[in-house]
Amino acid sequence: MRKSLTFLLVLLLAVSLSAQVRTGNIYGKVVDTDGNPLPGVTVTLTGSKTAPLTSITSAEGNFRFISLPPANDYALKAELEGFKSVVRENIIVVVGGNVNLTLTMEMGALEEEITVVAETPVVDTKKTAVGANVTQEVLQELPTARDPWVILQMAPSVIVDRENVGGAESGQQSSYVARGAGDYDNNVWAMDGIVITDPAAIGASPSYYDFDAFEEMQITVGGADVTVQTGGVALNMVTRRGGNRVTLGGRFYVTDEKFQADNFTDEFKAEGLRGINKIRENKDYGFNLGGPLVKDKAWFWGSYGVQDIKTSTVYGTKDDTLLTNYAAKLNLQIIPQNRFEAFIHAGKKEKWGRSASAALPDVYKQGGRSHFGSPLVKFQDEHMIGDNLFISLKYAFSDAGFKLTPMMDLEFDDIPIWDVTDKRW
Structure with a gap:
């Protein structure tokens, strides 16, 4: 026993x-x-x-x-x-x-x-980790591209493999390391207390996200506690939740081709270049709603977001991606000592022309495993017994992955194909 x-x-x-x-x-x-x-x-x-x-x-x-x-x-x-x-x-x-x-x-x-009236103490004497906390105010007010990979650059020593200016690299995952690491296999992704690192691509994210759904991001690059199993960069994303005040937010952002300069000169054309990688049109729109079901006892929150990303490659060909995200959260505190949370997040990426090669000229359309993409579901209950015993029970399920459909099986007018001569699609 x-x-x-x-x-x-x-x-x-x-x-x-x-x-x-x-x-x-x-x-x-x-x-x-x-x-x-x-x-x-x-x-x-x-x-x-x-x-x-x-x-x-x-x-x-x-x-x-x-x-x-x-x-x-x-x-x-x-x-x-x-x-x-x-x-x-x-x-x-x-x-x-x-x-x-x-x-x-x-x-x-x-x-x-x-x-x-006093400032909250800046020094956390109980914390040893090295990194950065990026609050909602910073996420919303800084004029950055709207994805987590851009935010990672705000932490000390983090190096990202590309510059995402205006969303030109959105819809694709960036590789990143910190403190001289040789690769990104040790990086960790977590969302609302659940480790969600892609099991099929270690160190990568299994999904894409609605930027306005985040309350805060915590980036740890060293000195992590025992909750981080590796020595890589740990990105901990916490989504918003409902409170005693009703909140409603929405946005519609557009980045058009006309908003950017064109440095594709006649000299470049004379050298045989066919185009430049640029934004054709990016749209980012969605809404979120939260508030009390019962004041001081039950709260709800939900969000919906879409990123419609249309860019061009250096060959002048189209590179289109559609990201759709859903999230919802329910919080209960029926008695002061107990807190319950139910959370669901689903992200779907659709991309036309994936895996183009000489052996696969008709390529694939990438889509989610279901209509809503790949869901993450979590149930968590926390209870405080007396002053010295804290119990947390948690169940989570993450259905990472995507499906590929041959483009030839779809009704599509402008199918990307592989150019055997130029070795491009």
């Missing part, structure tokens, strides 16, 4: 280490004006992404709130008879981050309240 129990505990530990972090934590201490710890203080945490949570400080004055969804509007309120209440607002929690705070309480009536 003891051996069976030991094996079960080791198995549970192994399963827990295979996941990536999708949340952050708040640690704190409450002291009086002389720096002495205050036990028995009631500390209440509020925010738009969670129900109110309460913690009682220990004999050393410590409190903590763990596994919090990333957000920038958390607030703490400390209350103790004989002391003025203290409020700390605008606390920012990032993925994989730990916020360390000290709240100082003054003698006075409980009804009196002190609001502390």
